[in-house]
Amino acid sequence: MHPFQYQRADSAEQAVATVTKNPAATFIAGGTSHVDLLKEGVYRPGLLVDVSALPLRQITAHEGGLRIGAGVSNTAAAASAEVRQRYPAVSEALLAGASVQIRNVASMAGNPLQRTRCPYFRDPTQACNKREPGSGCAALEGYNHVHALFGASAACVATHPSDVAVALAALDARVQTLGPKGPRTIAFPELHRLPGTTPHLDTILEHGELITSIDLPAFTGRSHYLKVRERASYAYALVSCAVALEMDGPNIRRARVALGSVAHKPWRATSAEAMLAGQRPTEQLFRAAADAAFAEAKPLKHNAYKVPMGRQLMVRALLETSSLQPLQGPAGTAFAASVGGVAGQVASPR
């Protein structure tokens, strides 16, 4: 493994200053993502600045919503009564990810900042523009079954892997940061970038910019997260969907839908959202919205299965969020957030 130095930060300000002045420095929190990349030789930092002991581990009321500190563990956030009751999609997405042991140490800032699971990115013998800019993209001509349907470029077709990022995008969470130029607020859907010609940049964060909290805005509607994966646990999403619905009597006042594992960032289905607003929920409406959401999909050689799978998943997420169909398992458990296997979904595409 590449040798590196380690330093524990005493304050957020000190962490930001230390990383900002050293181009080879980076933050580390739970380490569940970062350490794997170090061991695999994908990432070679000179200095790790440990932010896990900073006082950023509270969940507090904030402007009618919730402020989740950057260092709150995935387990603590998922188990929070406030999160479960008011933002179940967040709890469901967290519980659908990784394993209990990983969630116990994984942080709320580290989770959406984990890097792609593209297998070529994690294999230093393969060409990868994200790992080594200008080296090419082995996935374009390789086995690209877990890759993107939307927003990809000739430089990179990777997807973003975090489950909770999809729920946070649907709920229009806000990211609070402290950076070299001071504090700023980032709308969660703007945090991650599309690959374009610079796929090595996953987010709009500057070097040395520390996430201090993730804020969930006031929300009185219903939210829900569903994920399709190859195993019932300990597996990344093939496709996932988060829905946030606000009702006005029997009609949908506002719908927000985010799709996961289909793009370089959580993908907001804005055409479907517009179609749902002001309408009475019906299965026919939801199928039309899902058709609209996937109309612009551009499948690669091996990932066309994601189109019918994603449409079907989105319909089910909308049916369950609007209560037209009961939840298929206990709310907030990994079972509720799991949907069969690849074969079952592909067999019944519509």
Ligand SMILES: Cc1cc2nc3c(=O)[nH]c(=O)nc-3n(C[C@H](O)[C@H](O)[C@H](O)COP(=O)(O)OP(=O)(O)OC[C@H]3O[C@@H](n4cnc5c(N)ncnc54)[C@H](O)[C@@H]3O)c2cc1C
């Ligand atoms: C076997 C396995 C299975 C997994 N399955 C899933 C899954 O199904 N779904 C899923 O969503 N995830 C999954 N994960 C990923 C896991 O959720 C992430 O590794 C974890 O959430 C990362 O959090 P961390 O605190 O350990 O981050 P770290 O590994 O410490 O850091 C990750 C990144 O975040 C940056 N960072 C950390 N804190 C801050 C901060 N406050 N401000 C700015 N930057 C910061 C680091 O510099 C680094 O770039 C899995 C991981 C493993 C190992």
Ligand code: SF4
């Ligand atoms: S898809 Fe992106 S991450 Fe994967 S090999 Fe190509 S450039 Fe690298």
